[in-house]
Amino acid sequence: xxxxxxxxxxxxxxxxxxxxxxxxxxxxxxxxxxxxxxxxxxxxxxxxxxxxxxxxxxxxxxxxxxxxxxxxxxxxxxxxxxxxxxxxxxxxxxxxxxxxxxxxxxxxxxxxxxxxxxxxxxxxxxxxxxxxxxxxxxxxxxxxxxxxxxxxxxxxxxxxxxxxxxxxxxxxxxxxxxxxxxxxxxxxxxxxxxxxxxxxxxxxxxxxxxxxxxxxxxxxxxxxxxxxxxxxxxxxxxxxxxxxxxxxxxxxxxxxxxxxxxxxxxxxxxxxxxxxxxxxxxxxxxxxxxxxxxxxxxxxxxxxxxxxxxxxxxxxxxxxxxxxxxxxxxxxxxxxxxxxxxxxxxxxxxx
Amino acid sequence: xxxxxxxxxxxxxxxxxxxxxxxxxxxxxxxxxxxxxxxxxxxxxxxxxxxxxxxxxxxxxxxxxxxxxxxxxxxxxxxxxxxxxxxxxxxxxxxxxxxxxxxxxxxxxxxxxxxxxxxxxxxxxxxxxxxxxxxxxxxxxxxxxxxxxxxxxxxxxxxxxxxxxxxxxxxxxxxxxxxxxxxxxxxxxxxxxxxxxxxxxxxxxxxxxxxxxxxxxxxxxxxxxxxxxxxxxxxxxxxxxxxxxxxxxxxxxxxxxxxxxxxxxxxxxxxxxxxxxxxxxxxxxxxxxxxxxxxxxxxxxxxxxxxxxxxxxxxxxxxx
Numbered sequence: 001x002x003x004x005x006x007x008x009x010x011x012x013x014x015x016x017x018x019x020x021x022x023x024x025x026x027x028x029x030x031x032x033x034x035x036x037x038x039x040x041x042x043x044x045x046x047x048x049x050x051x052x053x054x055x056x057x058x059x060x061x062x063x064x065x066x067x068x069x070x071x072x073x074x075x076x077x078x079x080x081x082x083x084x085x086x087x088x089x090x091x092x093x094x095x096x097x098x099x100x101x102x103x104x105x106x107x108x109x110x111x112x113x114x115x116x117x118x119x120x121x122x123x124x125x126x127x128x129x130x131x132x133x134x135x136x137x138x139x140x141x142x143x144x145x146x147x148x149x150x151x152x153x154x155x156x157x158x159x160x161x162x163x164x165x166x167x168x169x170x171x172x173x174x175x176x177x178x179x180x181x182x183x184x185x186x187x188x189x190x191x192x193x194x195x196x197x198x199x200x201x202x203x204x205x206x207x208x209x210x211x212x213x214x215x216x217x218x219x220x221x222x223x224x225x226x227x228x229x230x231x232x233x234x235x236x237x238x239x240x241x242x243x244x245x246x247x248x249x250x251x252x253x254x255x256x257x258x259x260x261x262x263x264x265x266x267x268x269x270x271x272x273x274x275x276x277x278x279x280x281x282x283x284x285x286x287x288x289x290x291x292x293x294x295x296x297x298x299x300x301x302x303x304x305x306x307x308x309x310x311x312x313x314x315x316x317x318x319x320x321x322x323x324x325x326x327x328x329x330x331x332x333x334x335x336x337x338x339x340x341x342x343x344x345x346x347x348x349x350x351x
Numbered sequence: 352x353x354x355x356x357x358x359x360x361x362x363x364x365x366x367x368x369x370x371x372x373x374x375x376x377x378x379x380x381x382x383x384x385x386x387x388x389x390x391x392x393x394x395x396x397x398x399x400x401x402x403x404x405x406x407x408x409x410x411x412x413x414x415x416x417x418x419x420x421x422x423x424x425x426x427x428x429x430x431x432x433x434x435x436x437x438x439x440x441x442x443x444x445x446x447x448x449x450x451x452x453x454x455x456x457x458x459x460x461x462x463x464x465x466x467x468x469x470x471x472x473x474x475x476x477x478x479x480x481x482x483x484x485x486x487x488x489x490x491x492x493x494x495x496x497x498x499x500x501x502x503x504x505x506x507x508x509x510x511x512x513x514x515x516x517x518x519x520x521x522x523x524x525x526x527x528x529x530x531x532x533x534x535x536x537x538x539x540x541x542x543x544x545x546x547x548x549x550x551x552x553x554x555x556x557x558x559x560x561x562x563x564x565x566x567x568x569x570x571x572x573x574x575x576x577x578x579x580x581x582x583x584x585x586x587x588x589x590x591x592x593x594x595x596x597x598x599x600x601x602x603x604x605x606x607x608x609x610x611x612x613x614x615x616x617x618x619x620x621x622x623x624x625x626x627x628x629x630x631x632x633x634x635x636x637x638x639x640x641x642x643x644x645x646x647x648x649x650x651x652x653x654x655x656x657x658x659x660x661x662x663x664x665x666x667x668x669x670x671x
Contacts, residue, residue, distance in 0.1 A: 087424070089420070116454070116455060116457060117457055119455050119456055119457065119459075120456055120457035120458070120459050121456060121459045121460075123459075128423065128452075128456075128460065129452070129455045129456050129460075131448075132447070133443060133447050136416070136443060136444065136447055136448060138416070139412065139413050139415075139416020139417050139419070139420065139444065140416060140417075140419050140420035140423065140448070141420060142413070142416070142417045142420060143416065143417030143418055143419060143420020143421040143422075143423075143424070143428075144420040144421065144423065144424045145420075146405075146417060146420070146421055147420065147421040147424035147425065147426045148424065149402075150376065150402055150403075150426065151424075151425075151426075157420070169412055169440065170412060170416065173408075173410045173412050173413035173416070174413060174416070176408055176410065176413065177407065177408055177410060177413045177417060180408055334458075335453045335454045335456075335457055335458050336453070336454055336492050336493050337453075337493065337495075337517050337587075338453075338461075338515075338516045338517055341545070341587035342545075342587065342590060342591070343587060343590070
């Protein structure tokens with residue numbers, strides 16, 4: 001009889017761009033200067049959208065909103081690597097993903113203002129409406145990947161969730177099936193350290209969330225989620241793998257939820273200001289700006305120009321959203337079934 | 352015309368539909384090599400291959416969640432949940448996503464999925480292998496609920512369910528799987544969803560049932576001038592056929608095996624009271640399972656509505 005190690009694993013972490021704007025030249029993804037500018041502009045647009053949404057919510061012009069402050073690099077960096085045709089299954093904290101793929105901004109505002117019509121994905125995109133119950137969108141990505149493989153489409157499905165989502169059965173069942181069938185699916189976990197009031201270490205006793213992949217026969221990677229280059233690079237790698245039939249990947253983006261859970265939450269009740277300050281210093285946009293400045297890609301004029309462009313896009317989106325007629329009450333009934341039921345037809349007479 | 356039992360009729364429906372439409376795939380536990388624990392999918396794995404008849408891990412949530420993603424992508428998944436009592440882990444997916452995706456995406460994404468699952472008591476099964484929880488699903492807008500009662504109707508209703516673009520819960524009475532054989536034509540025919548059928552015409556009393564209880568009802572009505580209605584689709588259900596019959600007979604008994612409280616009979620009874628009370632000559636009676644957990648085999652026969660209980664309710668209604 002013997003005792004021996006029959007399995008072991010190690011988890012890779014990728015960091016490319018640090019807080020000072022310095023990069024590891026050997027790891028930097030091959031992005032053109034115009035790609036880098038585009039990334040920066042999307043990061044800034046995402047933040048502008050987010051800040052504007054919070055303002056509109058305080059003014060009573062939007063309902064409850066879910067902020068993304070601090071997580072822009074995880075969202076923009078990963079979505080930037082996707083092809084238009086790729087299927088995306090997002091959680092509710094994903095404004096940066098929607099913005100990166102070119103989802104109409106006014107429709108995002110429209111949804112948060114209480115109008116489901118904002119969830120009607122344009123035909124040119126394949127993003128699902130945000131999922132409200134935590135983690136429940138993961139199996140949809142698995143199914144879409146299964147369907148894509150059956151159809152022999154060279155595409156991948158990508159799904160987004162948080163550290164809290166990894167505690168759900170949906171996470172485990174999805175990774176398990178993806179592993180068994182070696183499906184073209186990418187699981188992006190934005191570990192933002194807090195699931196409402198529950199800190200990461202109380203969510204799971206695992207040292208990393210990335211390592212959970214290995215239980216299901218998948219590869220798991222951890223990246224600095226505030227480093228847009230690292231997030232992009234890991235996603236690009238996982239996509240290439242998926243499209244070549246080499247199976248699924250779990251990417252843990254270590255980031256931080258700077259804002260409250262939602263506009264209905266008050267994070268000062270459960271976490272220390274000092275912790276938030278530490279993470280503010282790791283800001284994802286600031287470090288890309290420093291990098292670009294060193295490369296001669298950033299000037300104060302450029303900054304002004306990008307800010308103004310973002311602001312005018314947001315203003316225009318708000319204008320469209322607020323000038324859109326509210327839905328007719330009859331719209332409650334359309335799209336429940338393909339055809340109205342006899343009983344719905346009777347109920348519809350109330351309107 | 353071949354005489355088939357319900358297992359064979361459902362198998363034939365799946366086979367013919369899969370031959371016709373390559374977007375149809377089957378997924379579930381033991382549905383492939385094993386042909387399903389009730390042999391419903393027997394032979395399909397050999398004919399259509401592992402890509403279309405997918406043996407999944409033991410993962411009800413994963414099966415239904417993946418089916419939703421497949422359906423959104425453009426396939427037509429037919430998912431099997433091995434027993435209705437095991438569907439609970441998947442209810443979040445059914446209620447939170449399958450039922451809502453058409454509405455939430457304003458028609459951009461749909462969920463043309465069928466969830467087949469065996470239901471009901473009367474086969475001396477294990478715990479949680481005898482559930483009849485159809486009412487849960489009827490309460491959720493966006494879902495259709497279909498319950499066939501014979502092989503012929505099982506085939507036609509399943510074909511309609513597969514072709515429907517809304518998610519359908521297709522409930523197969525375990526007790527009926529091999530109980531009855533009847534003529535089931537080869538080739539396509541459909542039985543429309545949302546329509547009930549009059550199994551037997553009569554003038555004195557209307558009895559509404561579905562699935563396996565329909566057969567007990569048919570035995571119980573011998574000797575009475577009873578009109579028996581097989582509801583077939585519980586949601587959306589066929590109000591018109593019920594009203595037409597009730598306006599003629601003025602008396603109603605509803606028979607189902609699920610517990611009485613909030614069972615689907617409550618919905619039928621309330622609807623009849625709202626819309627047709629002036630035609631009624633007697634109170635509406637519901638003969639149902641008791642408000643208890645479905646017992647194991649020793650007590651199972653006491654739980655299910657018996658022919659005797661149904662007959663007593665008919666007598667009571669007629670005498671009123």
